[in-house]
Amino acid sequence: MYRILVVDDEPAAIKHICNIIAIKCPQFEVTATAEHGQEALKRLEEETPDILITDVKMPVMDGIALAERVKERYPEVLSLVVSGYQEFEYAKAAIRSGVYDYLLKPIKPSALQNALNSMEEVLAERYARKRNFLMKSLCEKNSVDRKLLERYFPAGKYYAALVRRNGLPRRYSGNSGFEIFSGRDEKIYLYGRDEMEAMYLFGRYSVLQELLSDHLRDNPAGARQLQLCDRYYPGNAVFHRTCGRRLFRAVPASRQQYRDRRKPDPDCRGAERG
Template identity: 35%
Template sequence: MYTVLIAENEPWVLKGIVQMVKAAGAEFQVVGECSNGNEAWSLIQEVWPMLLITDIMMPELDGLSLIKRIAEHRIPMVSVIISGYDNFQYAQKAMSYGVSEYLLKPLEFEMLTEALNRSKDKLESLKDLNNYIVKFQCLLENSQGLPLDTIMQKQRQLIQSILRLQALNNNARVGLLNIMDNRMKNLLNEFGIEFSNVPKTKYGDDASILKYYMAMLEKWYLEYPGKIKSSMPDAIARSCRYIEENFKKNLSLTEMANLTNFSVSHFSMLFKEHTGSSFVSYVNRLRVDEAKQLLRTSTYAVSDIADIVGYASGPYFTRVFKAHTGVSPLEYRRRMGS
């Protein structure tokens, strides 16, 4: 399965691209939709898609700037740009940032399908790297509510497996470690958790690198829960109520930010600070809870339950469900005796 994030500020165009990707083949699964570059950047660091399809002209952060940021952070991802401009300089700059395809509007289904098929080899080569990042993110969020010693052990094993990549692919190892480092530093900074006293790593010294990452993770897991404030701003409380009433619909970060009159980045930070969860994780938890009830009390097929709780893709629903519960929906139903 190749996970796809789509960024396009024209709602009707966005809807059309989503439908085309779904029709292009079951191996392509849309895991996020957004209307501007800032929202796309936030979602990238939550769902870690393998493929980004983005318009070149968007508010707040345009497609080229988004691609450049992805390249600077060395995030393993295939990027496709869609543009209304047949401009050689745009295309040249996009290619310098590692863009795989530069497609012109109006976008035809055959054109997009051919681009997606041409991207398969690159996507296949990124699968293992993407799995490392997704697993790291799931452990950071601790959606299964694991004990601290268990989750720290799982993170230790993950980092050790990345360190062993040196003999096979040192560039991949360095890139993954940098992504993990940036992700932790951003989270710690967002919550005002001091980490300047964490010992620096020594380049090439695996023991030092492991010690550094475990110290950073320990800071996060020990201090993050205590940083969640008990008094929730009215706007965030209203957002939570709105999400709880509408989680089965296709909610977006931009929509929620607009409802609260915050920017996307400010809303994301406040929401996580006061709920203890990212927007995507919050919605997923509500959907998974509803899905668990349906698995226990109904005879609906898993694909039907995925649709009922708000997922357009059955395989993506299964992936999210397993990340939250540790088992697949079918296994959950079997264990519950339904």
């Protein structure tokens, strides 16, 4: 979910915005609220949201000044200003502050929903770039902040699959390849150092079953192989493309287990126990 910080000195206004988001925009979540700009800056230091929704007229620090500070300190945060004032000067000041949109009170659910849907397009592209960067960093064994992983990979636990074509990766053949990244709307996250080898992350094991449903429907033996592998090694079944067929292989927990379990399982044909 995308995170939102709502700032308004009227509790009823905050509740109204939160209710609209909860009902109309389930892909968003209000993670924090504040009564004025100064308090909002403290909330931003604790946890950076994706979107800031702020009123204009507030004590201590108004919404225009808050939007300017946020633009300066947190340039990736998208700001949405709401106000009961229709004067052009307020809208012009908000535009100068770099806000994404400007809505008038009382806020109509459809207006807020349309604004957030538009902002979602920007955030989806940004999240995809961040995920690709983190995937590459992990594959290159670089240090990655745990909070970033939790934010851009929210499922918490993932199934990993390493897929290779024609044996060794291209980098061992001396030929240069090109990197592969997953697209914005793909359900499976992907990073390949070249086109011969790629790592996949599945947020749910059911995603793998969904993607292979057509293949397994026409191939009962393949479905049986997947069931056996998942029984012997729950959560560690991965698929390989070999000689035009999809075979399922269980990933051992260590190299020692790999050496100890080389012998294929006769009941799992295409699958191996190690």
